[in-house]
Amino acid sequence: MSQKTPLYDQHVAAGARMVDFAGWAMPLHYGSQLAEHERVRTGCGLFDVSHMLVTDLPAAARGMLRTLLANDVAKLDERPGHALYSCLLNPQGGVIDDLIVYHREEGGYRIVSNAATRETVAEQLSVAAARAGIACQVRDDLALIAVQGPQAVGLLERCYGDAAAPLLALKPFGCHQLGALFCGRTGYTGEDGFEIALPAEQASELWQRLQELGAAPCGLGARDSLRLEAGLNLNGNEMDETISPLEAGLGWTVAWEPSERDFTGRAALEQQRAQGLACRLVGLVLDGRAPARAGYLVQTEAGDGVVTSGGYAPTLGGPIALARIPRQADEETCQVVIRGRPVSARIVRPPFVRHGRVRV
Structure with a gap:
């Protein structure tokens, strides 16, 4: 039986066509995938992405993450309030998942990873954290809403007024905690926008408010056509545990320096790079x-x-x-x-x- 996000009832009430995606009941579209796609390109669309895995780790996880991830979280040492994109690899250099690591302004890290790899990534992080003797918190109490499109900035400004100023000032891959909302200037559409994590019980109210201000709910169909036009990889398609980030066009996400950082899969990637793709x-x-x-x-x-x-x-x-x-x-x-x-x-x-x- 499919799991339900905190916004499930909102989708059903809006007449969404619901489908199973990675074990979750998710909206495919609300009547027209093409109209939803166009709305994101020209206005603002809303996506329920609460099926993704959110994991919080303390600042002490820095060393652990430098070993686990192909990109280097040390890049964020002097940049609290920023994030980086990375791949989690197996020892053979294959991609277990691609994810975003946020360095929170108040300290510690927040990782957002994909729904299809949820169990695998959760186990990898929890086992590594246990070995390091640090806490690892899966945030099932949160919902995730992506607000995407050229009108996203103006919409949040109308929603939150002067309080939205820190959000509007964010650069791509910046992040900020605004009360109960954690906002990242990130997305999966090729357009400007934000991904907002908030307490699950507050999700429906924000979802409705954003629609009243002019945003349109969008489903998985538009999300896929938007990311394809933007040339963004999909885990399980462009990369998987048999495909390395080098083969998936993600070589730019591999931090080779410092050379002594021995992350999982490094030896396999170095051999592949030396032999040629x-x-x-x-x-x-x-x-x-x-x-x-x-x-x-x-x-x-x-x-x-x-x-x-x-x-x-x-x-x-x-x-x-x-x-x-x-x-x-x-x-x-x-x-x-x-x-x-x-x-x-x-x-x-x-x-x-x-x-x-x-x-x-």
Whole structure:
């Protein structure tokens, strides 16, 4: 039986089409995925992301996190109120999960990770914390609401008045505690916005208030088409426990220095880097109207590749995809086999869309 977020009743009352996602009952859409997608690109959309895992760790977890994560939380030492994006790896260098680590202004760390890897990540963090003799608190008492779109800033200003000033001043990947609300200038849409953690019992009131001010509730469908246009990886598609961050286009999230920091998976990544990568992650803009789906064959002059994510891009008005192709493939076009028929595609560098503008 699917678990329910604190906003479940709000979704049902609004007529959302509910689906099971990673063991959670979540809204797929509220009538029109395309309209929700467009609302985020041009206005402001709301996403219930309370199914994600929120874990709080004390400041003493710094050393533990430097060993666990491929990125280095030491970058945040002089930057309380900021966050970084990182991958949690297995010893073979594969990606267990990608997550955000916030260095809270009042001290300590808050980690937000994905729903599909919830149990695995919770166990990894709790075991490591127990070995280090520090506390590890899973925050199931919190709800998470993502407020995304070019009008997100103005909407929060209208919602909170002068008290919102510290939130509006945040730069990307900044964070601030505003009373009971913990706000990060983060998101998964390619647009400006915030992700807000707050007590579960206060979630419905904020959800309703934001709608009254002009935000539109959005479901998983729009969330996926938005992140695909933004060229953002999806765990389980662009990376998994057999794919390294180097192969997933996330080499920039690996902190190689200082060289003595021996994080989990480092030896495997160093070997892979020394040998050279066999593949690379690219974007594809397909001819015609037929969408490519994960698992479809990609044909290049240097050999075959595979679509990792694909679908219709409302902002571009056609199908796009992310794909893993041979590193040596240097041509500008390829073929995607859709229902047994090769379809021409242009190889591009993501993102396809960022801040409402087509980039390819």
